[in-house]
Amino acid sequence: MTVMTDIPAKIVYQRPEAFDPRVTHYCPGCTHGTAHRLVAEVLDEMGEVGNTIGVASVGCSVFAYNYFKFDFVEAAHGRAPAMATGVKRLLPERTVFTYQGDGDLASIGMGEIVGAASRGELLTVVFINNTNYGMTGGQMAPTTLPGQVTTSSPTGRDVARQGHPIQTAELLATLEGAAYVVRRSLHNVREVRRAKKAIRTAFETQKHKLGFSLVELLSTCPTNWRLSPAEARDWVEERMLPYFPLGDYKVTPAVAELKV
Amino acid sequence: MQQEVIITGFGGQGVLFAGLLLAYAAMDEGKAVTWIPSYGPEMRGGTANCTVVVSDEEIGSPFVKNPSAVLAMNLPSLDKYEKLVKPGGVLVVNTSMVNREVERTDITVVSLPANEIADEAGSKRAVNMVMLGALLGNLDILPLEAIETALAEHLPARHQKLLQTNKDALQMGAKYKAVKVSGE
């Protein structure tokens, strides 16, 4: 066995400064951890850690505030964009973001997210779409796919009775106040890197006061999907991508000019 | 000493402004005063009314069932409020808009063709001032000068050119004295 002592150590991976050294409560294979890490890395790189206030929502990410080393407030279910509006309007020089799941944002909180986006609030929204209510045990969400079995659609979502999934990014992109609305995925390395770039662009959009920004992230929920972590990633690719195409749904010219 | 006045008529007859003017004048005279409109859908047309209470002490109810004076600017107002005037109170009736006699005999009635008088004063829209003048000429509530001062201060800027017309209307209304006095 050769010990290579003459090669200088180079750090290629470490905990972001924005992260508190804690073990998260997320399930194995869940991509919340990935999404958290991307937010942390971006804020690190932008030098924004001490300047940021996060708004946690209700859902699996309800404890997000435990994992970041900056100020946080915890919103009522669906109301994070309204609460963030209150924070941002009084602390306009701070970077304010919400971190919301699909039940929170696209069901109970649809009024608040549309209101914030239409007003062009200078907020960034990190939106986790995993097609179910994870925290309460996997019920049907506004994003649940047609035919998808959940604990409240036990025979599969019947669109004739239970309606169709909401394509959030497409919907919010129609609003004039939205400057940057994109959908990315966290199911493989390439998409994770693209997601990070999108999160960076979203925060830069806020920093440059260009309008409302939102990144929808297709995420896994192995526990409630009853799949292994690896299978869950395949499920995103096979089932979610056709219904929730990745892409840039709204990029204003000013945002397009940002160098990220 | 407390006086309560209800001013009532069609929307557009200046009912609320006449009440406001009375309230401003009362305030400037150091009195306690409340002004409360009927609010809601009826503001958009139809009848409008406001209640003004003027007092030397802290005012209790701003709502009055039996006021010491009513300015009835049209027939529906007369029909509704004639019976409500406090015995011994004052009822000012705009005969231009009313086709019947007042029936009460236990109140002071001031009848005047306020529309024609306003016209004579120089503006049809001064009908509310004519009515208010008639009230002050017959009820010891505030001096006419207090209203004139309030008018100068609170007539909207776009109407200031009508200040003299409004003052004239007040004076002309004040000349009308009660034609029927309580039956004692």
Add this chain to the structure above:
Amino acid sequence: MAKELIKGNTAVAEAALRAGLEAYFGYPITPQTELLEHLSLRMPELERVFVQAESELGAINMVYGAACTGKRVMTSSSSPGVSLMMEGLSYIAGTEVPAVFVDVVRGGPGLGNIAPSQSDYNQIVHGGGHGDYHVIVLAPASVQEAVDLTGLAFDLAEKYRSLVCILLDGSLGQMMEPAEIPPMQPLKTEIPDWAVRGTDGGERRFLTSINLDPPDQERLNYRLMTRWQEIEAEEVRYKGYYLDDAEFVVVGFGTAGRISLSAVRAAREKGVKVGLVRPITLAPFPNTILDELAEQVKGFLVVEMNAGQMLEDVRLVVRGRKPVEFFGRMGGVVPYPDEVLTEIERLAAGPLTTEGHPRDRWLARMDKVLE
């Protein structure tokens, strides 16, 4: 300071602004809209925050976020809108951040109407939102008192890290009276220690109403309740009229209180020795004076523009020692003083009883009124 003739809604808005209001979030609803409209002009003039929210839910949650920064913030609404706000109010209470809200009460339940009412007493004084918490409730009866209590509301909210409600009714909101509005106060420069602000590399703060561990939640509840005991000891306010020789006492707040004042004066002129207690703080409730009066007088008459909500609080104090009678009008109907006078005379004439429930007797009499 000269007095100005000003509408209740506008006066509260201007008084809040001059008390250092930094952000207002609201949603239009009659009969409070003038309050929102006034601030929609004045706040931007002063480069302060005004947001017309997407709903009352949005508004109260904006207030919640803004309150977390430790600045003076408020919202206003009317009954159905305040019902929607109950969620946010509970969260604000659970997070112990100070905030002021105004409820210009209208007739209900449901969409009801836009006429003056006091039927939000239970919703505001006895909860509304979920969980164990109290709101300090201030109930002015005149425009001047509304102005004075608006400044006080912010002070109390900050002193106790509490919600404070200014409870008006549609008539106080719409009525004009002369009032002296205090001069403009400078904005607060001090940020309370608990407020979020951005760490700038220093201490990290987070504000939440979640305590998944029940003993932690119990400690929070204990803190809220002991703080409420302090508020009960320190902050009771009421106004008494003609109490010294009173044999009977009317209890009424806000507009019902001042209508009762007219009736009490009329009864006095007729030789009835009646007084009036007008609670200014509905929470904390003026228990002590009512307790003392229960020893002094022959009977009470509670007058409200609802079906007897405060009545229960009066009965709790009187504890059957003396007869308590009730008179109310509901659904946006405002009683005239002569109706209250009739009730006072009925009380004075007797016979009185401590048996049964005063609401039942009142409802039996209302049967004829409604015919």
